[in-house]
Amino acid sequence: MFLWEERSGLVNTGKLLSLICSVTLLLPVFGCSKLDPSKATQHTENFDVEIVYKRNQICYAVSMEESNTSLYSFNAAGLPVYAQDGSASTASMLKPGMCVSVKYDGYLLETYPAQFSGVTEVTIDASNANDVEYLAKQISGMFPSTSPSDISSWDISFQGVSFLSEREKVALKHILSENWGDAIISIDAEGTASEGTGHILVQTDECSDTSLLLSITVDTGKDGETPMTRTIQATRTDGAWTNE
Numbered sequence: 001m002f003l004w005e006e007r008s009g010l011v012n013t014g015k016l017l018s019l020i021c022s023v024t025l026l027l028p029v030f031g032c033s034k035l036d037p038s039k040a041t042q043h044t045e046n047f048d049v050e051i052v053y054k055r056n057q058i059c060y061a062v063s064m065e066e067s068n069t070s071l072y073s074f075n076a077a078g079l080p081v082y083a084q085d086g087s088a089s090t091a092s093m094l095k096p097g098m099c100v101s102v103k104y105d106g107y108l109l110e111t112y113p114a115q116f117s118g119v120t121e122v123t124i125d126a127s128n129a130n131d132v133e134y135l136a137k138q139i140s141g142m143f144p145s146t147s148p149s150d151i152s153s154w155d156i157s158f159q160g161v162s163f164l165s166e167r168e169k170v171a172l173k174h175i176l177s178e179n180w181g182d183a184i185i186s187i188d189a190e191g192t193a194s195e196g197t198g199h200i201l202v203q204t205d206e207c208s209d210t211s212l213l214l215s216i217t218v219d220t221g222k223d224g225e226t227p228m229t230r231t232i233q234a235t236r237t238d239g240a241w242t243n244e
Helices: 002-034 131-140 166-179
Strands: 045-055 058-063 071-075 098-104 114-116 121-127 153-160 184-187 197-207 211-219 228-237 240-243
Touching (some): 045 131, 045 166, 058 166, 131 197, 131 211, 131 228, 153 166, 166 184
Parallel strands (some): 071 114, 153 184
Antiparallel strands (some): 045 058, 045 098, 197 211, 211 228
């Protein structure tokens, strides 16, 4: 009786050890199959934007949707870029005014401007005029010898023919804020110039696909300083405004 129980115990123990070994051998197989990166599907999305400004290889852009006034950015350095005809291009070909499709992983980094995450390629769809970049340069050109950052805040208003969309005005505000240091900038403000607050008026008298006529008036609000006004006539060539 004792011998039988002992042998039975040995047999049961052998079966248990065999089962454990089998499971142990199978675990790495299942583990490798589950973590195999070649079988993982990477999620991507396309987002249509218009590039409004470019600093080095960082592109600032606005959505093609009129109701979306958010500002976006992406680093174009080293990205594959495709022209309208499908041919391969380079990041250096991306210019303000271009409408592009950005392929990314579907996430936006919580920065300002919002930054596209995991960008894999950019496709050029069309080209508009470089309105935002151009106007930013013309306004900054009103300060040849002084710095606009000497004034703590600026109000910018627009009159006449519509030149910038609401989302483009948001982009203009950000560009000037970056260039003018700590100055606070307000768009479409109703106030007038006063001590510590300057006012910039952009009056657009003519705007077509090929020609532009505007005047820019800068009032620093400082005692003894007369407001400066400059009238600018420009033509559009190859998508870019050029002063006559």
